[in-house]
Amino acid sequence: MSTISSASSASSVPASATVTSANAISSAADTTAAAASARASAAQSVISGSTGNASLDVSSLVTSLVNAKVAGQTGSLIAQQRNDNTKLSAIGALQAGLSALQAGIAPLSNGTALGQFTVTADGTGLTASGSSSAATGRYSVAVTQIASAQTLSSAAFGATTALGTGTMNVSVGDKSMSVDITPANNTVSGIASAINSSSSNPGLSATVVTGTDGAHLILRSSATGASNTINVSVGTVTADAGLSSLGMTSTAGASAADPSSITSVSAMSPWTQTESAKDAMFTIDGTAGTSSSDTVTTAIQGVTLNLTAAAIGVPAGTPQTLTVAQDTTSASSAIDNFVNLYNALVTTYGQVAGFDSSKAKGAQGGPLLGNAMFNTIKSTLASIVSSGVKNGSSNISLGAIGITLNKDATLTADDTKITNELTSNPQGVAALFNSTTGVAAKMTKSLNGFLGEGGLIANNQNPLNADLKSISTQQDTLASYSAQLTHQYQAQFTALNTVMATMNKNSQYLTQLFGGANSAGALAKGKGG
Incomplete structure (x- = not known):
């Protein structure tokens, strides 16, 4: 006598293996x-x-x-x-179709599919990306200076010379740290190591470069921009053999075009500025702007600009055109995917609840034909697809952007018309697929209810199991x-x-x-x- 191992094993039976009640x-x-x-x-x-x-x-x-x-x-x-x-098995096939649709329309229901933009420049050295809030248009962008980070080199010291003991305070911009200089770390390399290993490091790296004249302490700011200058002060020093001479003050340039400058405590052992702290400088449609970083996020709404030295052009400040446009390819692909997944679900409808008069009497109807759960799911989703979405004082429907509802309940997408609508009427398409009352959003809400715990699917599977x-x-x-x-x-x-x-x-x-x-x-x- 045949038995079944568990109730759950029944749900793994493939849809193609359905047996009618007549059989x-x-x-x-x-x-x-x-x-x-x-x-x-x-x-x-x-x-x-x-x-x-x-x-x-x-x-x-x-x-x-x-x-x-x-x-x-x-x-x-x-x-x-x-x-x-x-x-x-029939419910499992229906569940799979609903789950595929639920996952596939997520980019349309949450707004990400229509919130992608292409940003291209017709010159070199300038790249950009756009967020969902990007302002489309063509912009004339000229770069005259890129941002730089300050780099300083101390006077030369003996590589193993003990410079003395005391306290060294180092700052970058408005962040600072204090380093204790002891007999264990009072050489040039010891000081560099103490700066790098400090848990309160304000954002700089220290290295030692040894030349013919001796060992130099090199300090580099990790952040670019005129406001991120380096300052060093040294407290009371014991057994001073050069430690006190490491004091130094930096001053930002008088204007964005001017380099930062430094003043050393010791005129005999001065610091050298090998790279000044400067902001990036650019104009957008004639409006001047600066940025402490070469990544500019506030100049054009929703657009991130990435500047490089190659963007400065010849002569300096030569403009190039930056075009911000909606990514119609990605949006159209997301809409096509929605249509295909919905059509696949309609095909599943026929498999699990269709009627075939060519079959023997008693075996003509699918296992879910007349099932209340199935009828509710089918009618709910069909209503969402066929009804429009309020857009101001009127409604906009799938048909308005090139998606036709056929007599057999499937959808047909006119890719050319969809692309045209995305280009000429992006506001209308955005309204149709808005993230609160749009077609995909309403469908996602219904699908979540059908597929969730205590939903229609589970409530029909549980009694059978x-x-x-x-x-x-x-x-x-x-x-x-x-x-x-x-x-x-x-x-x-x-x-x-x-x-x-x-x-x-x-x-x-x-x-x-x-x-x-x-x-x-x-x-x-x-x-x-």
């Missing part, structure tokens, strides 16, 4: 008919045995009788099991009953077989003694004892 009923009828035939064979076996023609085939007889006894219930459970599995679990329990019980019945019949018919064998033996003896219908026995011939 299930037929299977139950076949099981009952086979049992009746087995019962007749068993009866004939008993008759044959009782007439002495043959001994009973106890094993076959018991099997036939047990099967006949449980055939009705066995067939009913198998039919019910197949029917449940068929419905679960519970029923399959109950069927499995009943099949186990029936199997135990069949085993018990087999044991009982085995004992009874084995005993009967023994009695019948004894009776047949006695009958043969009496026939030999008294004779039969066609012969005289031993007593009749006077040969009796």
Whole structure:
């Protein structure tokens, strides 16, 4: 007898393996008919045995009788099991189609699909990207200076010379740190290591460059811009052998075009500025702007500019055109994906709830034909697709941007018209797919409800899985009953077989003694004892 291992295993049956309820009923009828035939064979076996023609085939007889006894219930459970599995398979196929649509329309429902922009420059050295708030248009951008980070080099010292002990305060812009200089770190390399390893490092790196004149302490700001200058001060020094001369003050340039300058504490051992701190300088449509970084995020709404030295041009300040436009390719692809996924779902509708008149009567309808859950899902999504979205005082529909609703409930996308609408009427397309009341947003809300915990899908799967679990329990019980019945019949018919064998033996003896219908026995011939 077939059983199922668990209720959950039913949901893994493929949609293509669906069996109609008519076939299930037929299977139950076949099981009952086979049992009746087995019962007749068993009866004939008993008759044959009782007439002495043959001994009973106890094993076959018991099997036939047990099967006949449980055939009705066995067939009913198998039919019910197949029917449940068929419905679960259909619901699983529907669930897969809904989940694919849910995931596929996310870029349209959350606004990211229509919030992508292409930003291109017709010159060199200038790149850019746009966010969902980018202002489309053509901009004349001229770069005259890129941002730079200050780099300083100290006077030369002996590589292993102990410079003294004390406290060194180092700042970059408005951030600072304090470093204790001790006998363990008071060489040039020791000071560099102490600066780099400090947990309060304000944003600079320290290295040592050794030349013919000695070892130089090199300080580099990690941040560009005129405001990120480096300052060094040294407190009271003990055993001073050059530590106090490391004091230095930086001053930003008087204008963005002017470099930063430095003043060393020691005129005998001065610092050298090898790179000044400067802001980037540019104009956009004639309006001048500066930035402490070569990544400019505030000059054009929603656009990030990335400046390089190559953008300065020849002569300096030569403008180039920056074009900001909606990425119609990505948006059109997202809309096409929505159409394809919806059409795939409509195909699934036909597979799980369609009607095929060419099939045998009773097997023409899909397992979910007439199902309330299915009808609710289908009508809800169809209503969203066919209805428009309010746009000001009027409505805008899928048809307005090139998506046609066909008689068979599928959609057809006119890619050319969609691209044209994205270019000429981006506000209308954005309204149709807005992230609150747009087509995809409303569909996502409904799909979340259908597929979520306690939703229509789960509420229809749970009773079927519970029923399959109950069927499995009943099949186990029936199997135990069949085993018990087999044991009982085995004992009874084995005993009967023994009695019948004894009776047949006695009958043969009496026939030999008294004779039969066609012969005289031993007593009749006077040969009796």
